[in-house]
Amino acid sequence: METIIKTYNRALLCDFEYFEPVNISEAVSLLQKYGDDAKLIAGGTDLLVDIKEEKIKPKVLVSIMKIPDLKCIVEDGTELRIGAATTLAEIEESRVIRENYGLICEAAKELGTVQVRNMATIGGNICNAVPSADLPPALVALDAQLKIVGANGERILPLEEFFVGVRKTKLKNELLKEIVVGRPPERSGTAFIKLARTSEDLAIVNAAVRVTLNKDGICEEARVVVGGGIGPTLLRSREAEKMLEGRKLDGEVIGKAAEICGQGFQCRSKSIRASPEYKIEVGKVLVKRALLKALERVGG
Numbered sequence: 371m372e373t374i375i376k377t378y379n380r381a382l383l384c385d386f387e388y389f390e391p392v393n394i395s396e397a398v399s400l401l402q403k404y405g406d407d408a409k410l411i412a413g414g415t416d417l418l419v420d421i422k423e424e425k426i427k428p429k430v431l432v433s434i435m436k437i438p439d440l441k442c443i444v445e446d447g448t449e450l451r452i453g454a455a456t457t458l459a460e461i462e463e464s465r466v467i468r469e470n471y472g473l474i475c476e477a478a479k480e481l482g483t484v485q486v487r488n489m490a491t492i493g494g495n496i497c498n499a500v501p502s503a504d505l506p507p508a509l510v511a512l513d514a515q516l517k518i519v520g521a522n523g524e525r526i527l528p529l530e531e532f533f534v535g536v537r538k539t540k541l542k543n544e545l546l547k548e549i550v551v552g553r554p555p556e557r558s559g560t561a562f563i564k565l566a567r568t569s570e571d572l573a574i575v576n577a578a579v580r581v582t583l584n585k586d587g588i589c590e591e592a593r594v595v596v597g598g599g600i601g602p603t604l605l606r607s608r609e610a611e612k613m614l615e616g617r618k619l620d621g622e623v624i625g626k627a628a629e630i631c632g633q634g635f636q637c638r639s640k641s642i643r644a645s646p647e648y649k650i651e652v653g654k655v656l657v658k659r660a661l662l663k664a665l666e667r668v669g670g
């Protein structure tokens with residue numbers, strides 16, 4: 371049974387109805403019923419800021435935090451499923467994620483403060499769709515897929531295809547159910563690096579990479595993903611990946627890949643965090659450092 375609380379919240383200056391559905395189908399029905407008037411709320415660390423700043427005035431809030439199916443970390447030896455309402459703190463503390471999908475933990479630890487990570491969810495970090503979010507680059511570097519639920523059932527979408535612009539996604543009155551990640555192949559090294567003005571701030575630039583070597587130490591597969599203020603969405607640099615794949619990796623090859631990656635940056639002219647010139651230069655440095663770290667971790 372969903373709980374309905376009619377509330378006028380003076381602190382938030384916004385009059386809304388609040389629902390707490392206990393299963394996914396109830397939540398989806400509410401989204402269908404109220405359409406654009408409704409907003410899903412998970413940890414609220416992004417949404418409540420938007421309401422307070424009067425960027426949005428939803429008439430209906432649908433909390434997903436009482437839906438048990440959205441709070442899970444399940445691993446079967448080949449694949450990891452993380453429920454969208456799982457908090458960053460739960461991810462950080464998960465042994466199975468730390469040991470087998472270390473890149474996700476590495477990115478989660480970089481997000482905000484302990485207090486924020488106790489509330490913030492992985493689904494909220496993805497669905498808010500700011501280009502500076504920390505989890506999406508790491509998840510794209512691991513080829514994550516999203517399970518999305520709407521009135522017409524469930525669909526699966528690669529995370530890489532989910533973002534269409536700043537704070538714009540392919541969700542259509544739908545709910546993100548879970549994030550699915552396959553175990554990285556053997557001989558894979560990963561790394562996530564973030565540069566921010568303070569340890570609690572959103573990224574100026576962040577970079578997540580994976581390199582997978584074959585038995586001869588040649589790079590078989592690479593992922594190079596950059597977020598932050600380098601474009602309206604994160605960038606997966608296939609050109610940089612091509613530069614790495616089929617080669618024995620060293621500082622020179624990695625430096626060239628980082629340069630190539632930088633050519634894909636589309637920095638906006640104005641930003642509160644840094645100038646476009648700075649972001650381009652620092653972005654290339656971060657990619658290079660992340661690739662060197664990943665190579666070192668895989669013993670290359």
Ligand SMILES: Cc1cc2nc3c(=O)[nH]c(=O)nc-3n(C[C@H](O)[C@H](O)[C@H](O)COP(=O)(O)OP(=O)(O)OC[C@H]3O[C@@H](n4cnc5c(N)ncnc54)[C@H](O)[C@@H]3O)c2cc1C
Nearest residue numbers: 410412413414415416417482490491493494495503504546
């Ligand atoms: C002080 C502070 C520091 C922060 N630092 C960082 C940082 O360093 N790095 C970083 O990446 N972020 C940072 N953030 C942003 C924020 O904490 C994260 O983006 C967080 O993961 C959002 O999750 P949430 O559960 O709070 O989302 P909410 O605020 O509840 O929701 C965010 C958006 O996603 C939608 N949504 C949520 N869940 C779903 C779902 N399952 N399906 C569909 N739509 C959904 C909501 O409708 C809303 O539009 C910071 C925030 C604060 C307040």
